[in-house]
Amino acid sequence: MTSKNKLRRKALTGAALAAALTASGTASAQSKATSGMPLSDEVVRARADALIAQMTPEEKAGQITQYFDFTDSPEEAKRVTDEMAASRAGSLLFVHDPAELDRLQHIAVEKTRLKIPLLFGYDVIHGLRTIMPVPIAVAASWDPGVAQQAQTVAAREARAVGIHWAFAPNLDIARDPRWGRLIEGAGEDPYLGSAMAAAQVRGFQGSYIGSPGHVISGPKHFAGYGASIGGRDYDEVNLSDSELWNVYLKPFKAAVDAGAGNIMSAYMGVNGVPATGNRWLLTDVLRKTWGFKGFVVTDAGAAHDLLTHGFAASNEDAAVRALTAGVDMEMAPPFGMSAFKTLPQSLAAGKITTAQLDDAVRHVLEAKIRMGLFEKPYVDLQAAKRVLADPAHREVARMAAERSAVLLRNEGGALPLSRRALKSIAVIGPLADSARDTVGPWVFDQDDKETVTVLAGIKAEVGSGVKVAYSPGVTLPARVNKSIFQSDEQFAAGKARNVDDTPEIQRAVALAKDADVAVLVLGEGQIMVGENASRSSLDLPGRQQELLDAVIATGKPVVVLLMSARPLDIKGSKPAALMDIWYPGTQGGTAVANLLFGKVSPGGKLPYNWPRNIGQVPLPYAHLTTHQPKTVEERYWNESNTPLYPFGYGLSYSTFAFSNLKVDKAKVARGVAVPVSVDVRNTGSRKADEVAQLYIHQRYGTAARPVRELKGFERLTLEPGETRTVRFTLSPDDLSYWAASTRSFVQDATTFDVYAGNSSTAALGGSFEVAD
Numbered sequence: 001m002t003s004k005n006k007l008r009r010k011a012l013t014g015a016a017l018a019a020a021l022t023a024s025g026t027a028s029a030q031s032k033a034t035s036g037m038p039l040s041d042e043v044v045r046a047r048a049d050a051l052i053a054q055m056t057p058e059e060k061a062g063q064i065t066q067y068f069d070f071t072d073s074p075e076e077a078k079r080v081t082d083e084m085a086a087s088r089a090g091s092l093l094f095v096h097d098p099a100e101l102d103r104l105q106h107i108a109v110e111k112t113r114l115k116i117p118l119l120f121g122y123d124v125i126h127g128l129r130t131i132m133p134v135p136i137a138v139a140a141s142w143d144p145g146v147a148q149q150a151q152t153v154a155a156r157e158a159r160a161v162g163i164h165w166a167f168a169p170n171l172d173i174a175r176d177p178r179w180g181r182l183i184e185g186a187g188e189d190p191y192l193g194s195a196m197a198a199a200q201v202r203g204f205q206g207s208y209i210g211s212p213g214h215v216i217s218g219p220k221h222f223a224g225y226g227a228s229i230g231g232r233d234y235d236e237v238n239l240s241d242s243e244l245w246n247v248y249l250k251p252f253k254a255a256v257d258a259g260a261g262n263i264m265s266a267y268m269g270v271n272g273v274p275a276t277g278n279r280w281l282l283t284d285v286l287r288k289t290w291g292f293k294g295f296v297v298t299d300a301g302a303a304h305d306l307l308t309h310g311f312a313a314s315n316e317d318a319a320v321r322a323l324t325a326g327v328d329m330e331m332a333p334p335f336g337m338s339a340f341k342t343l344p345q346s347l348a349a350g351k352i353t354t355a356q357l358d359d360a361v362r363h364v365l366e367a368k369i370r371m372g373l374f375e376k377p378y379v380d381l382q383a384a385k386r387v388l389a390d391p392a393h394r395e396v397a398r399m400a401a402e403r404s405a406v407l408l409r410n411e412g413g414a415l416p417l418s419r420r421a422l423k424s425i426a427v428i429g430p431l432a433d434s435a436r437d438t439v440g441p442w443v444f445d446q447d448d449k450e451t452v453t454v455l456a457g458i459k460a461e462v463g464s465g466v467k468v469a470y471s472p473g474v475t476l477p478a479r480v481n482k483s484i485f486q487s488d489e490q491f492a493a494g495k496a497r498n499v500d501d502t503p504e505i506q507r508a509v510a511l512a513k514d515a516d517v518a519v520l521v522l523g524e525g526q527i528m529v530g531e532n533a534s535r536s537s538l539d540l541p542g543r544q545q546e547l548l549d550a551v552i553a554t555g556k557p558v559v560v561l562l563m564s565a566r567p568l569d570i571k572g573s574k575p576a577a578l579m580d581i582w583y584p585g586t587q588g589g590t591a592v593a594n595l596l597f598g599k600v601s602p603g604g605k606l607p608y609n610w611p612r613n614i615g616q617v618p619l620p621y622a623h624l625t626t627h628q629p630k631t632v633e634e635r636y637w638n639e640s641n642t643p644l645y646p647f648g649y650g651l652s653y654s655t656f657a658f659s660n661l662k663v664d665k666a667k668v669a670r671g672v673a674v675p676v677s678v679d680v681r682n683t684g685s686r687k688a689d690e691v692a693q694l695y696i697h698q699r700y701g702t703a704a705r706p707v708r709e710l711k712g713f714e715r716l717t718l719e720p721g722e723t724r725t726v727r728f729t730l731s732p733d734d735l736s737y738w739a740a741s742t743r744s745f746v747q748d749a750t751t752f753d754v755y756a757g758n759s760s761t762a763a764l765g766g767s768f769e770v771a772d
């Protein structure tokens with residue numbers, strides 16, 4: 001990407017629950033909202049066309065140009081405002097102060113020739129003021145309802161301050177944990193990813209585009225970004241058509257089917273053709289095959305990037321190629337010039353047609369019309385304040401964090417802790433009391449003072465009866481290169497820091513010795529995950545491993561809470577308990593304390609295979625059988641090829657048994673759905689959650705298929721001793737796939753194995769046949 005500066009600016013600018021929402025008035029606001037009606041396609045089109053008929057080519061190019069507006073840079077802010085006031089920008093991104101959004105909108109509506117309101121976009125990835133757990137965490141809840149609620153809250157806050165469009169969800173399937181943006185998506189699986197995709201689109205947009213209290217959802221980055229070579233962010237992607245259709249495109253299809261109003265094109269090249277200039281992706285697949293009706297925006301500067309890629313000959317050529325491929329709006333490079341500015345001259349030179357330009361403008365204007373911006377362009381500042389402070393939003397954040405945690409290890413029932421049995425706890429680790437890290441990356445408007453760290457959550461939970469001692473133990477190392485989210489000053493300060501951690505490690509060990517239990521919060525700082533945060537190692541950064549081993553050596557019970565968004569390698573260390581708490585958000589500490597002390601039982605499941613070490617990656621559970629399946633675990637001579645923890649795995653404070661797997665029909669015709677059911681019983685003594693998961697394997701057919709593929713799941717809460725029958729339906733779609741041999745979707749006449757249980761290694765099996 002050409003200008004990382006904009007993201008430096010990102011760093012500087014930053015200053016359910018149905019019941020809970022009802023309690024604070026959200027539900028009534030929403031019921032009013034949904035009493036509105038979507039406008040008909042004909043009305044929207046006619047209104048857009050009437051405007052287009054009045055526009056000059058320059059105004060059209062402006063309407064489909066989006067600029068970053070960094071209000072902390074007065075010169076840049078003035079340049080952008082001038083461009084916008086001269087009708088040379090139709091959308092701005094990154095403004096999030098309600099008064100400023102309102103001021104800019106007044107200029108657009110009152111000063112521009114055609115009085116067309118601006119569309120304001122923003123990276124509302126996991127919350128605006130109330131920060132939800134990061135998206136990979138929400139995926140680990142295996143509860144699309146949580147994803148929908150979280151994004152409903154995010155949308156409500158965004159819309160209240162005057163933002164109309166969220167650049168989310170990130171739907172990039174990620175099978176290589178070196179890739180830092182794993183945190184923004186739903187992990188490695190297309191089925192789980194599709195369920196989370198649709199739920200998030202519904203959360204952002206409500207029941208239709210323009211629902212009050214909602215925003216346009218912009219799934220990204222279309223497509224294949226998560227497969228960047230070596231897990232290196234921005235690098236090229238080479239994917240077979242089979243992987244594209246069966247894995248990487250699936251969540252996007254689900255989002256389009258759910259009505260997403262926008263799609264963002266990706267930065268990198270897919271099989272040699274940059275995604276932003278890729279007509280096959282943006283037009284043939286997205287518009288023609290899937291019938292997408294919204295507008296396509298480039299990623300930041302990605303139109304100009306066509307030149308950088310060595311694809312376009314000039315900035316003009318880049319704009320022509322992007323528009324012709326199917327891009328409707330350019331997100332211009334931060335602090336840079338727009339490529340789309342050159343479209344009028346390309347129109348005059350006959351390189352694009354008026355119809356092509358008008359199509360793009362229409363897609364953008366239609367979004368503005370549907371959002372009701374012509375009727376209600378301004379911000380209600382008082383209402384914005386109220387919405388941002390809504391306590392019901394914090395409740396959703398807490399619930400989401402509780403449901404996201406994944407318990408990976410719990411020897412001898414070390415967890416939950418008993419408040420009554422404990423006299424002292426040592427809370428240790430560089431992430432135990434860091435508000436900024438607790439909320440994770442991609443947040444710019446959070447309230448750090450309001451954020452509950454793990455230390456604060458534990459203290460609040462145990463009260464004065466239990467002594468809580470704290471040591472950060474070690475410092476986190478600085479990055480070797482500057483993050484695009486860091487200022488030069490922050491980066492330099494990190495580099496200059498030269499702390500000898502030895503004395504603090506010793507102090508932490510002493511605290512652990514004095515305590516009944518040590519709770520370690522270890523992992524990666526938020527600057528080590530996200531965009532531009534790929535990593536060549538899965539080790540705990542800095543001297544955290546040494547700290548962990550030293551605390552374990554005290555012999556005290558050790559609970560490790562991992563704050564991370566990639567599977568980390570703790571080198572065979574054996575703490576009594578290990579729980580992934582991800583970056584749990586504003587209410588993270590409260591949620592973690594509730595989990596630690598058993599107010600709720602963990603019920604999250606891994607959204608990816610957790611490798612034993614980095615040499616195994618990528619290690620998707622849904623691999624093909626291939627040659628010598630019997631030795632599949634012996635592909636490396638030096639260690640087992642199995643994951644340390646499989647996809648779908650996660651413990652709880654109770655135990656569950658799966659039985660009575662019933663496949664409704666032993667033989668069905670092609671095109672017929674297959675009902676499958678399984679009994680899940682809570683065999684422990686606590687009320688707890690379990691996720692029933694259904695996997696299939698096709699034995700033979702037009703192409704070879706994965707050993708297992710997730711095709712159904714349901715998260716349940718069961719009382720001790722309770723049994724529930726979970727019913728799934730395998731639809732013909734679930735049994736179909738794209739085959740390279742026919743270059744089409746097929747459903748084979750074949751035999752399917754089915755497996756049900758609580759992870760991708762579920763043993764309980766059955767089978768059925770599909771006949772011609």
Ligand code: BGC
Pocket residue numbers: 123167220299300531
């Ligand atoms: C990221 C996008 C993001 C955009 C705007 C880009 O660098 O790839 O995901 O929406 O910046 O901040």
